[in-house]
Amino acid sequence: MTNGIKDNYSVIVVGAGLGGIGAACQLALNGEKVLLLEKHNVPGGFATSFVRGRFEFEGALHELSDIGTMENKGSLRRFLERLGVLPDNIKFKHVPEFYRSVYTDGFDVTMPITFEDYKSKLIELFPHEEKGIEDFMDMLKALLAGIEFVASQGGRFSPLEVLKKHPWLPRISGLTLSEVYQKFFTDQKLIALISQLWGYIGLPPDRVNAYAYLAMLVFYLNWGAAYPVGRSHAFTSAMIDAFRRLGGEVRFNALVDQILVENGKVAGVKLLNGDIYRAKAVISNVNPICTAMKLLPPEEVPNSYKKAVYAPEIGPSGLSVYLGLNASYKDLGITAHENFINTTWDMNEAFKCFMKLEPPKYMVAACYNHIHDDISPPGTTQLVLTTLQFGKLWESVAPDQYFYLKDYLGDKMVELIEKTICPNIRDYIEVAEIATPLTYYRYSKNMEGAIYGYTQDILNGPLLRLRSRGAIPGLYQVGAWTNVGGGFSTCILGGRIAAGMYLNDKKKGRV
Ligand SMILES: Cc1cc2nc3c(=O)[nH]c(=O)nc-3n(C[C@H](O)[C@H](O)[C@H](O)COP(=O)(O)OP(=O)(O)OC[C@H]3O[C@@H](n4cnc5c(N)ncnc54)[C@H](O)[C@@H]3O)c2cc1C
Incomplete structure (x- = not known):
């Protein structure tokens, strides 16, 4: 270290979301000297939890695919084994059924998972x-x-x-x-x-x-659905511990303000507090629009890359109601973990609601105690209601309307539960917290609070999505916006793909 500048890293990963953690772990497994920088004080990005009252709420995960069993291992399980996270540092519970599908016209079916x-x-x-x-x-x-x-x-x-x-x-x-x-x-x-x-x-x-x-x-049908004991937070923490055991370094409360460029190539990063870390490669888990247009000097970004990051449509964010209920899920009569609630069979009509500040016609209610009974204190239930909303809508909500609007929509979501799977739910609400697209933006800094990055429409499927190669040599992009898209296992896989690309570039002398 000279003059406050640290330069003994081969790769710097910006952001400890699932894409960043996946990339950092894959690089550490391959013996690279990696520094992971995260602006928040905990890892995980969306894959986290938070406490309200006596409840610790799962922030995102409903059902994790690609874990499988010892006899039928999914690729994520195999990766976790290589990292030494499995079998000892995290446990998974398997969701006994796939999903319950409830319609307000009375249709109510629980689908099995095999x-x-x-x-x-x-x-x-x-x-x-x-x-x-x-x-x-x-x-x-x-x-x-x-x-x-x-x-x-x-x-x-x-x-x-x-x-x-x-x-x-x-x-x-x-x-x-x-x-x-x-x-x-x-x-x-x-x-x-x-x-x-x-x-x-x-x-x-x-x-x-x-x-x-x-x-x-x-x-899901081949490897089932799993959920980590200790919530997403325990899962991402176990991966961070593995990364450290493999020699990786992590800094929390480290907001990266600039990606440094020399001779058109990546040279390191500068934090908001002025600290500089030098490396010839940076893997960014910050969404590609901010990476290209904010973290990099604009004159360094080719016009073709600017077009590529602005071309696809930005996908939806979430609107979630986190409920701590002071009765057990059995007493409340909630019979499945993942309960989809629909007021219409017309999915286009339900989708239109994501583009309006109106009560949803489609949402999911995840009852975690069903698979993980001690996720909340004895005799209580953690129920999380989630629908989607495009974040752009929320950008024009006046500050004095914001709390009214989120309470109104949250109330309508609870009403849907009353009408379908749990008529007396209001009698048991001890804690309620609501997250809007603005909440998801604030914590993750994803554009418009998008939880899956760009949409995965026909023009932006896995073959056409933005790849890991970033705007300039030495820069790689990971997370929901790239490769195979949003979701837990997909973001971790995308991180591993970017790490592989870096290792290949290194072998060929490109970085
Ligand atoms: C309510 C909800 C439910 C969901 N349910 C599921 C589910 O059941 N199954 C599933 O597979 N997926 C689910 N998802 C989606 C999944 O959580 C996301 O797609 C995935 O976690 C995104 O990971 P990412 O790699 O894009 O990183 P992100 O989660 O976007 O994290 C990015 C990280 O970068 C950090 N960062 C940003 N800017 C900077 C900076 N300048 N300097 C340093 N750090 C920075 C952020 O703090 C953050 O930690 C859900 C998401 C939500 C919100």
């Missing part, structure tokens, strides 16, 4: 669509085989071979989900039931890229 049980339940509910369901489930298996084939090739696969052996993979990547459904069935209720997780991506079937949705669906 492949065969899910198929049987669909056929039981929609016998007239049996052939289409069989074919659809076969297609999902073929898709999974294609994804596993590509993953097994470590990025060096022949597109022709994929086209020949796994045609569903390229085929669905260029279609909307609705276009794929048309090949299998017509019953709109069946379509809505299979699409019930559409809020996890943020777009209805008419707009969402089929690959994004179907890959998520088949991952």
